[in-house]
Every structure is written in C-alpha cells, then in structure tokens.
Amino acid sequence: MPTSSMTVNPENRSTDAGTPDPAPTPDLPLATAPVLSLATAFADPRARVDEILELPFERREKSRFRAVMLSGETIGVSMPPGTLLRHGTRLKLDDGRVVAVEAELETLLEVRAADAQELARIAYHVGNRHVPLQIGESCLWLLPDHVLRAMVVGLGGQVVEVQAAFEPESGAYGHSHVHHQHDDQGHGGRIHVFDSRHESP
Numbered sequence: 001m002p003t004s005s006m007t008v009n010p011e012n013r014s015t016d017a018g019t020p021d022p023a024p025t026p027d028l029p030l031a032t033a034p035v036l037s038l039a040t041a042f043a044d045p046r047a048r049v050d051e052i053l054e055l056p057f058e059r060r061e062k063s064r065f066r067a068v069m070l071s072g073e074t075i076g077v078s079m080p081p082g083t084l085l086r087h088g089t090r091l092k093l094d095d096g097r098v099v100a101v102e103a104e105l106e107t108l109l110e111v112r113a114a115d116a117q118e119l120a121r122i123a124y125h126v127g128n129r130h131v132p133l134q135i136g137e138s139c140l141w142l143l144p145d146h147v148l149r150a151m152v153v154g155l156g157g158q159v160v161e162v163q164a165a166f167e168p169e170s171g172a173y174g175h176s177h178v179h180h181q182h183d184d185q186g187h188g189g190r191i192h193v194f195d196s197r198h199e200s201p
Helices: 116-127 146-154
Strands: 037-042 051-055 064-068 074-078 090-093 098-103 106-112 140-142 158-164 176-179 190-193
Touching (some): 106 116, 146 158
Parallel strands (some): 037 074
Antiparallel strands (some): 037 090, 090 098, 106 140, 106 158
16 A cells, blocks of 8 residues: 655755755844834823833833833934933834833932932932932932942941832933933933033024
8 A cells, every 4th residue: 555755854844845945044233123103292191091111210211122011012212312201101003002101110329318408419419420319308319329329328428229100300401411421430311301402603
C-alpha cells in the first residue's frame, strides 16, 4: 500500500509536500515597534476622557517620548519643545481619542522646618540651585538629591522620603521646561525658559 512522504526542512517547515508555513514575524524592540496613535495637541480640558496615561515628572517634562497607557496600548507623544505636562492635562490622539495625563507616584524628599520663616529660608537656598521645587503650606517637595538633602539638613530642615505625585512650580517668565539632572557631584539641574521675550537679540 503506497504511503505519502513529507519532507521537513529546518529552514522551511511544511505541513504537506508543497505548502510552506509562513515565515515567523520577529519581535520588534520598543524603539522600533509601530506606534498605533500619536498625541500632537492638547484636548479641551472638559473633554470626555477615553484613556489615562500615568507618568513621573521626569517623563512629563519631555516633549517627545513613547509611553504605555493604563489600557496597555503604546502611544507616541510629540508636543512643542518646552511643553510640561501637568497632572490633569488632556492630550488628543490622532484618532480622536482623549488621553488624561496623571502624575505618577514617585519618591520625593519632603522638607519641613521649625517655622514658616525657616522653611522660606530653605526654599530660597534650594531655589538658588535651580531645581524643580513644589511648595506646600507647611513643607517642600523636591526630587531625591544627596547634596541638596545635606544642605537642607545643614539649614535646620527635617527631610524624609515620601511617595507622592510631583507638581513643581513652573517658570516665573511664561512657559518653561524644567529639567533636573545630576552631575558627578550630585548637583541638581537648571531651568530652561522658552520665552521669546528673553531670547538673545
């Protein structure tokens, strides 16, 4: 009784004698994976929200990046240079959906002092270092920095680490992009102000 034969090539598997399986699709790294939707504009703050995007401050101060929404979908964000995404900001995707930006909980330094005058003094010295700073009624919040922490303690402040959303003060001269970075000594960053009134002639 005749029997049928099937040849299997390691480079090209086949289910029968003449029909090869389709070639496998390679996994794409995040940097080259296709983006389903792109956010390039703000949406009306009263618009109905379709998706939520939680981001730490370090991501919200960038104008171009890739991120994953709570639904698990990856999107691209491409906003004008200098854009700072605040908690509650609404972005409009190119497919019409509205995405609400929420500040993600992150590790911060919470600074307290004996009285309001001492706290104001600490805020003054931290502000002179040009780092992002959030001011509350009875405390300050800043991103972790061992040099600033030591300075605050030296000024009489009490410092503890907390998990909270970070919403620092914006620039005093219009829209600004606050960038925090460390050098080899742990020093903080600078505030870059994007305002035509302050451009060099």
